[in-house]
Amino acid sequence: MGMAIRRSLAAVASILMAVGLAGTARAQSTTASAPVTLRVGVTADLDTDNVWALSGGSDWTVATSEYDMLMKFSSEDLTAAPSLATGCDHNDDYTRWTCTLRDGLRWSDGQPLTSEDVAFSYRFVIDNKIPQYKSYFPNDPVFTTPNATTLVWSTKEPTFGTSTPPWAYIVPEHVWAPYDGKELKEIRAVGQTPAVASGPFILTSWTPGQGWVMERNQYYWGPTPALDRIEYHVYTNPEAMVTALKNGEIDAADGLEPALINSVTNAPNVAVQKVVSDWWLNLAFNFGGQPGSDYTPMPALHDLDVRTAIEMAIDKNAIVNKVYQGAANTGDTIVRPASAFWHLDIPADQEFPYDPTAAQQLLDEAGYRDTNNDGIREDPNTGQPLTMTIPASSDTTGAVQSGELIVGFLKKIGISVDLKPATDAKMNDYWGHGNFDAYIWYWSGDPDPNYQLFVFTSEQCGYYSDGCWQDKHFDDLYEQQRTMMDQTARQQVVQEAQLYQYEQVPGVVLAYPNWLEAYRTDRFTGWIGAPGPNGYLLPTYNYDPWISLKPMTGASSSASSGLPAWIWLVAAAAVAGIVVIVVMRSRRTGVDEA
Amino acid sequence: MGSRRYLLSKTLQAVVTLWFVLTFNFFLFRILPGDPVALLARSEKLTPDDIARLQHDLGLDLPMVEQYGVYLRETLTGNLGESLTTGIPVTDLIKTRLWPTVLLVGLGTILSAWLGVVIGIRGGWRRGSRFDTTSQYGSLVLYAMPEGWLGMLLLLLFSGMLHWFPAGGYASSTLTGTARIADLLDHLFLPLLTLTLGYIGSFSIVMRSSMIDTIAEDYVQTARAKGVPDRLIRQRHVVPNAFLPAFTLIILSFGFVLGGAIVIESVYSWPGLGLLTYQAINTLDYPVIQGVFLIASAAVIVANLVADVTYGYLDPRIRQA
Numbered sequence: 001m002g003m004a005i006r007r008s009l010a011a012v013a014s015i016l017m018a019v020g021l022a023g024t025a026r027a028q029s030t031t032a033s034a035p036v037t038l039r040v041g042v043t044a045d046l047d048t049d050n051v052w053a054l055s056g057g058s059d060w061t062v063a064t065s066e067y068d069m070l071m072k073f074s075s076e077d078l079t080a081a082p083s084l085a086t087g088c089d090h091n092d093d094y095t096r097w098t099c100t101l102r103d104g105l106r107w108s109d110g111q112p113l114t115s116e117d118v119a120f121s122y123r124f125v126i127d128n129k130i131p132q133y134k135s136y137f138p139n140d141p142v143f144t145t146p147n148a149t150t151l152v153w154s155t156k157e158p159t160f161g162t163s164t165p166p167w168a169y170i171v172p173e174h175v176w177a178p179y180d181g182k183e184l185k186e187i188r189a190v191g192q193t194p195a196v197a198s199g200p201f202i203l204t205s206w207t208p209g210q211g212w213v214m215e216r217n218q219y220y221w222g223p224t225p226a227l228d229r230i231e232y233h234v235y236t237n238p239e240a241m242v243t244a245l246k247n248g249e250i251d252a253a254d255g256l257e258p259a260l261i262n263s264v265t266n267a268p269n270v271a272v273q274k275v276v277s278d279w280w281l282n283l284a285f286n287f288g289g290q291p292g293s294d295y296t297p298m299p300a301l302h303d304l305d306v307r308t309a310i311e312m313a314i315d316k317n318a319i320v321n322k323v324y325q326g327a328a329n330t331g332d333t334i335v336r337p338a339s340a341f342w343h344l345d346i347p348a349d350q351e352f353p354y355d356p357t358a359a360q361q362l363l364d365e366a367g368y369r370d371t372n373n374d375g376i377r378e379d380p381n382t383g384q385p386l387t388m389t390i391p392a393s394s395d396t397t398g399a400v401q402s403g404e405l406i407v408g409f410l411k412k413i414g415i416s417v418d419l420k421p422a423t424d425a426k427m428n429d430y431w432g433h434g435n436f437d438a439y440i441w442y443w444s445g446d447p448d449p450n451y452q453l454f455v456f457t458s459e460q461c462g463y464y465s466d467g468c469w470q471d472k473h474f475d476d477l478y479e480q481q482r483t484m485m486d487q488t489a490r491q492q493v494v495q496e497a498q499l500y501q502y503e504q505v506p507g508v509v510l511a512y513p514n515w516l517e518a519y520r521t522d523r524f525t526g527w528i529g530a531p532g533p534n535g536y537l538l539p540t541y542n543y544d545p546w547i548s549l550k551p552m553t554g555a556s557s558s559a560s561s562g563l564p565a566w567i568w569l570v571a572a573a574a575v576a577g578i579v580v581i582v583v584m585r586s587r588r589t590g591v592d593e594a
Numbered sequence: 595m596g597s598r599r600y601l602l603s604k605t606l607q608a609v610v611t612l613w614f615v616l617t618f619n620f621f622l623f624r625i626l627p628g629d630p631v632a633l634l635a636r637s638e639k640l641t642p643d644d645i646a647r648l649q650h651d652l653g654l655d656l657p658m659v660e661q662y663g664v665y666l667r668e669t670l671t672g673n674l675g676e677s678l679t680t681g682i683p684v685t686d687l688i689k690t691r692l693w694p695t696v697l698l699v700g701l702g703t704i705l706s707a708w709l710g711v712v713i714g715i716r717g718g719w720r721r722g723s724r725f726d727t728t729s730q731y732g733s734l735v736l737y738a739m740p741e742g743w744l745g746m747l748l749l750l751l752f753s754g755m756l757h758w759f760p761a762g763g764y765a766s767s768t769l770t771g772t773a774r775i776a777d778l779l780d781h782l783f784l785p786l787l788t789l790t791l792g793y794i795g796s797f798s799i800v801m802r803s804s805m806i807d808t809i810a811e812d813y814v815q816t817a818r819a820k821g822v823p824d825r826l827i828r829q830r831h832v833v834p835n836a837f838l839p840a841f842t843l844i845i846l847s848f849g850f851v852l853g854g855a856i857v858i859e860s861v862y863s864w865p866g867l868g869l870l871t872y873q874a875i876n877t878l879d880y881p882v883i884q885g886v887f888l889i890a891s892a893a894v895i896v897a898n899l900v901a902d903v904t905y906g907y908l909d910p911r912i913r914q915a
Contacts, residue, residue, distance in 0.1 A: 037768075045873070047679050047680050048679075048680050048681060050681065053681060055679065129644070129647075131641070131644040183651060184647065184648065184651055185648075185651035185652065185681075188681050189676065189681045205767050207690060207764075207767055207865070208680065208682065208687060208690055208691075208865070209690065209691060209694075209764075209865030209866075209869060209870065209873075210763065210764045210767065210865045211763070211767070213767060213768060229768070231766065231768060233763050233863075234763070234863060234865070235761075235762055235763065235863045236762075236859075236860045236863045236869060236872075237749075237762060237860060237861050237862070237863055239746070239749070240749060240753075240761040240762035240861070240862065240863055241761070241762075243749065243750075243753050243754045243761035244753075244760065244761035244762065244763075246754070247753065247754075247757050247760075247761060249760055249761060395876075423876075425878050463641070463642060
């Protein structure tokens with residue numbers, strides 16, 4: 001055998017030896033005592049550590065663990081619950097809210113946290129027009145601080161104040177004051193690792209693409225968490241994340257793919273949480289009229305009978321079961337079920353049934369018949385076939401697959417669909433230019449329904465509105481609820497708006513997909529959901545899970561995966577032996593070969 | 595052509611190619627559909643005013659030609675801009691991802707080139723032997739096998755079923771010293787194995803084919819006729835000449851190291867430049883896309899230049915052509 005082969009084998013042996021030593025080192029390292037660490041797998045990396053730049057990814061999870069809000073969302077039903085403030089009271093006409101902060105609050109750097117910090121945070125949002133938070137402060141509010149533990153929030157018009165907690169984090173004035181009034185780009189570029197915050201855990205290291213670590217804040221005002229550290233590991237391959245969970249490399253996994261749900265459901269020591277949906281998959285019809293658009297969507301969509309027939313032709317159960325593997329509920333209204341207080345579950349007798357036959361009959365009666373026997377109905381007014389171009393977001397879980405089913409559903413009632421899968425970048429183009437007949441995309445919103453109703457109002461045509469549906473009655477209902485301070489009375493109007501919108505079918509709410517989380521049952525106890533038992537186990541609305549989690553007695557704190565070190569050593573020794581034998585044999589045969 | 599003139603000519607070609615790539619990268623990603631800032635509209639609740647403000651802050655409201663001028667000027671001064679999604683300087687992002695990519699793809703290229711060449715030499719020298727047949731089929735199978743599929747298979751086998759290796763990721767940032775090295779090697783093994791197996795075929799096929807061609811050359815027959823021992827014929831007459839095509843392939847492969855291995859890095863969640871590229875394309879993060887493409891393209895161009903120049907010295911016929 002030639003020298004090159006011998007060298008190659010020697011190289012391989014060296015690598016195996018190195019990895020073998022690594023195995024030994026690993027075996028040694030895992031025996032050392034370690035802090036109580038929760039390891040979480042995520043598929044979405046952190047985009048930013050800057051609280052003013054939060055966007056997608058895992059940004060909100062980290063910010064929610066680090067920062068407090070003045071009042072927080074309760075774990076039970078997302079209503080206002082004490083946080084930095086023990087409570088807030090309003091005057092008779094809801095123009096002044098007075099909040100009392102806890103005594104002795106401190107930031108993670110040991111500095112005192114006072115009502116001035118709260119007032120500064122809110123003013124910072126308003127003055128610097130921070131997009132994510134500014135909508136929580138309508139009616140030009142003024143914030144005053146009579147003393148270190150009192151904040152007064154005043155407006156000229158009635159305001160919800162803290163009755164629905166403004167989802168704006170409280171930041172330290174001594175850190176952010178130097179950036180007040182700067183360009184938004186400059187504000188968003190400030191690195192915050194480690195951050196100065198008041199929540200139970202602080203981001204202490206972040207390596208983009210790999211993960212991040214949060215350590216316990218020693219100045220946290222609440223009960224001391226049992227966790228010392230939370231490690232997040234980024235997986236770009238969802239299957240790998242599930243494997244890591246099953247192997248015990250991680251203790252929890254966030255954002256599982258529906259297609260993988262069966263592979264974890266029966267895995268030992270693993271439980272799956274189907275989180276009550278806070279987003280929905282929407283088939284939005286385009287009514288046209290976007291500013292600058294010269295596209296004319298299918299005219300028949302202006303006919304309520306056609307829209308109703310489409311709604312009745314779509315088998316939402318099939319979407320739930322085939323696309324989401326059962327990890328979803330059929331959709332009905334535009335306020336997601338996670339906002340349980342506001343969501344209207346359409347009564348069965350008012351629901352559009354899945355009934356393709358009735359849908360065909362409805363189209364027949366409305367005059368939409370297949371006049372040329374090509375399987376596609378024609379519009380009696382224009383003579384044009386009922387053909388729809390429907391883009392579907394390939395970045396939204398289940399959108400394209402649902403679209404594929406819808407192609408078949410609508411074909412059955414004589415409507416042809418040209419489905420166009422598109423990235424969100426392309427969907428944004430469709431949305432902006434209005435060159436579609438309908439599209440399939442997602443919507444999500446706040447616990448409060450205002451934003452979700454707002455995007456369907458007439459004035460949003462060309463802005464947030466999907467397809468420029470414009471309806472004065474809906475607009476009136478939106479305005480009515482916006483100024484109602486009595487939450488029970490407002491609930492009735494909000495639900496009336498949902499029912500009305502559902503009946504007018506400006507689109508079809510196809511499904512409320514569950515967010516999927518999974519966790520090991522042999523490592524920690526105390527998993528609590530928000531909202532309610534079927535809510536998020538990992539921080540989304542609040543950080544309560546970080547406080548309630550406790551390590552189980554006898555649970556190992558190290559990864560259980562790994563080849564035993566002795567196997568590595570045996571393998572390395574075996575390869576080294578082979579190299580020796582080959583070399584000796586080669587020397588003996590060298591003369592013959594020559 | 596003189597050596598200096600040859601070198602100058604090749605360097606000039608490389609510089610022109612780099613400028614072309616720079617320009618091409620700039621315009622290519624701007625003709626893709628979508629506005630990177632408008633993409634945030636839903637998740638950040640941006641109003642049209644907010645979008646306009648951000649576009650202005652990021653210079654995206656400037657005419658394309660003006661943006662190009664700024665891009666060229668800043669790139670030449672070493673400023674690759676900041677990520678649109680994270681706000682982190684692109685050079686910092688690239689630095690973070692550089693080492694994992696060099697470690698994985700560089701080591702994989704070295705291993706696969708070495709093993710591939712050795713296999714090719716032996717197979718070509720003993721054409722038709724059992725080793726040759728087996729290695730040839732093996733090389734073709736590995737060459738044809740999609741890397742992502744091979745990666746998933748190895749992942750399922752060694753991590754999912756045998757639990758020998760982690761399912762993905764990189765060394766834990768909380769570990770230090772030997773434990774961190776151990777953790778790194780633990781995470782490195784499967785992607786490295788996948789990459790080495792995936793690349794080995796191309797090297798062994800080229801080397802074997804070149805060996806067979808060279809063996810048939812007149813000077814080899816002459817050496818045999820003169821009674822030169824086989825070992826010397828192989829080592830001094832065949833391998834050095836047969837190695838030239840494989841050498842070019844190896845040098846060019848090193849040029850591709852900085853491009854990362856998008857598929858393998860995605861399968862194993864390996865935080866390299868390939869993964870960064872994939873993520874940046876998804877979010878239309880222009881500065882990051884431009885940065886990584888610039889680095890990757892520059893590496894290929896430099897590798898090409900090195901191959902041209904070295905090849906010229908290894909084979910004087912090239913220089914004289």
